[in-house]
Amino acid sequence: MNPVIELLKNHRSIRKFKDIPLTPEQIDAIVTSAQAASTSSNVQAYTIIAATDPELRKQLAELTGTAYVEQTGLFLIFCADLYRIKEATEQHGEVFHQNMESFLVATVDAALAAQNAAIAAESMGLGICYIGAVRNQPQEISKLLQLPELVYPVFGLTIGVPDQAPIQRPRLPKEALVHLNGYQVEAGREGVRQYDETVHEYYKVRTQGKTLTNWSQSMADKYRKPVRAHMRSFLDARGFRLE
Amino acid sequence: MNPVIELLKNHRSIRKFKDIPLTPEQIDAIVTSAQAASTSSNVQAYTIIAATDPELRKQLAELTGTAYVEQTGLFLIFCADLYRIKEATEQHGEVFHQNMESFLVATVDAALAAQNAAIAAESMGLGICYIGAVRNQPQEISKLLQLPELVYPVFGLTIGVPDQAPIQRPRLPKEALVHLNGYQVEAGREGVRQYDETVHEYYKVRTQGKTLTNWSQSMADKYRKPVRAHMRSFLDARGFRLE
Structure with a gap:
């Protein structure tokens, strides 16, 4: 097993960070790694918003209900972005056609880039946590980040110097x-x-015996009621045509 | 710059492979790395189908119109999977609630796992290429892979010993x-x-001067007509409720 696979296998999410900002070199390495990820037909249908402003970070922590969004070294918001492609298409006098497929492509592009960013960060000894909670109040976050139409926040990524060493949670068997x-x-x-x-x-x-649950039970607890039922109408409002 | 970031930055898609199957150790390292990726609330809402059977590989090559799907050392199909969670929920006597959010979670989970698989493969000197063309005829591929309801192929991933050394395509500026x-x-x-x-x-x-295009032009060429306009009705037919 080589050191890269060792690193990948050793992943655990970090939710407590030291109050140390990332260096410009670290940020550059993370972003460049993200950009090098595969992208469908080179569309690069994503945009990364790097939140460094303290006031913005505070508001994002409130909107996600996640305190460590404010306390981490860097908070990136990965957005699926069809706006750039729409402009490019229209620039050449064509009508932009979007549908479920282009929505999927943009969402997957954002995820592939983010995972590269996560691994780059971890390779430098930093810790990361994906923040799906940017979808709790996605309309407010979109407004705060001044996202144009056809751009939506898929998730955030906290990156920073770990201040905890959690044990690894087991995964489903192969x-x-x-x-x-x-x-x-x-x-x-x-x-x-x-x-x-x-x-x-x-x-x-x-x-210590206080929580006695299992995986299927925790899935039942989660999905016996709708989760983030606003997502479809939010995406409609952002201009995505999910046809 | 550390060797991991070097590896990430050095990515290029490989579309020509030597006829060398992967070793069981290589496959195990790739799959274990995929499993270690982040997953939303531990839902692990994806399934990987490893296509090793020659007849199946031949049919997948035909359905994707991609010859190297047959010629690569290993072909993985990453599927977003809500079926497992639905069963888990119902096992506890609850009704499974799905919507656009759960569809997104499953799609992103598949992508994060896949990117870990891709990096693990590249760290062992193998080459990879994502195959979005599994969405060309997704209904036929779903049938071929016997996918149950609420499972859909997001993309394939070819992995093998490279038989080419393409130059790296430039990305959008930071x-x-x-x-x-x-x-x-x-x-x-x-x-x-x-x-x-x-x-x-x-x-x-x-x-050598034969192709004179640029990025915005190639986006206009691609998006001036609908791409894979069947995806929404396909997903509806797989049982996804994209509300």
């Missing part, structure tokens, strides 16, 4: 997540059964 | 892609203007 030559429903179920036991034990140890 | 504390429309436009010149020169050199 048998559940990776299937050979076709989807294996029964192998998936068996993997979840095993994983439920693993997760039960993990929480028992981590909380 | 000023266009990364904005400080808020979206900068004018900086974005200026970045595209510069980039158009860079790309024009790149194609001129690479094609």
Whole structure:
């Protein structure tokens, strides 16, 4: 196993950071790495907003309900961006056609770039955490970041010097997540059964017996009610045509 | 600049592979790295299908119109997967609520895992290429891979021993892609203007003057008509409720 794979396998999200800003060299390495990620047909349909202004960071921490958005060394917001492509298309006198496919492409482009940024950061000893909570109040955040139409915040990424060393949370067993030559429903179920036991034990140890849940139970707790039910109307309002 | 950032910055897509299968150790390192990526609230809403069967690979090459899907050392299809979570939720007697948000989460989870797989592969000297063309005929591919409801192929990933050493395609300048504390429309436009010149020169050199295009022109060529207009109805048919 080489050091890169060692690094990838060693990932854990960091939610407590030292109050140390990133150096310009660190930021440059992170951003350049993000840019080098694969992108569908070179569309590069994403924009990264780097939030460095203290007042902005404070407002973002409030809007995401996540205090460490303010306390981390750097907070990046990865946005899916069709605005740039729309302008480019119209610049040549053509009508821009968007649909579910272009929305997907932009969202995936943002995610690939972000994961490169995350790995670059971790390779320098920094810690990261994805902040899906930018989608809690996405309209307010879009306004705050002055996003034009056809741009939406997919997630944030906190990056900073770790001030904690959490243990790694176990993942679903390989048998559940990776299937050979076709989807294996029964192998998936068996993997979840095993994983439920693993997760039960993990929480028992981590909380000294106070939390006794498992993975399927925590999924049931999460999805028995709608989560962020505003996302579709928010995206419609941003100008995305999800047809 | 450390070796990991060097690796990330050095990425280029590989579209020609030597006829060498991956070793079990290589596959294991790639998959384990994928699994270690961040996932929204630990939902792990994706499944990887590893296509190793020669007949299946042949059919996938035909359905994607991409010959090297058959010729590469390994072909992985990254699927967004809400089926596993739906089953987990129902197992506890609850009704599964899905919407645009859960669709996004699953799609992003698949992308983050895939980018870790890509980097793990590249760290071992292998080459990769994302295959968005699995969305050309997604219904046929879903059937071929026996995907249950609420699972869809986001993209494929070819991985193998490179049989080419392409030069790196230039990216949009940082000023266009990364904005400080808020979206900068004018900086974005200026970045595209510069980039158009860079790309024009790149194609001129690479094609000995035969291809004279630039980035905005190639975006106009692509988006002046609908691309993969079937995606929304395909996703509806897979059971996704994009509300």
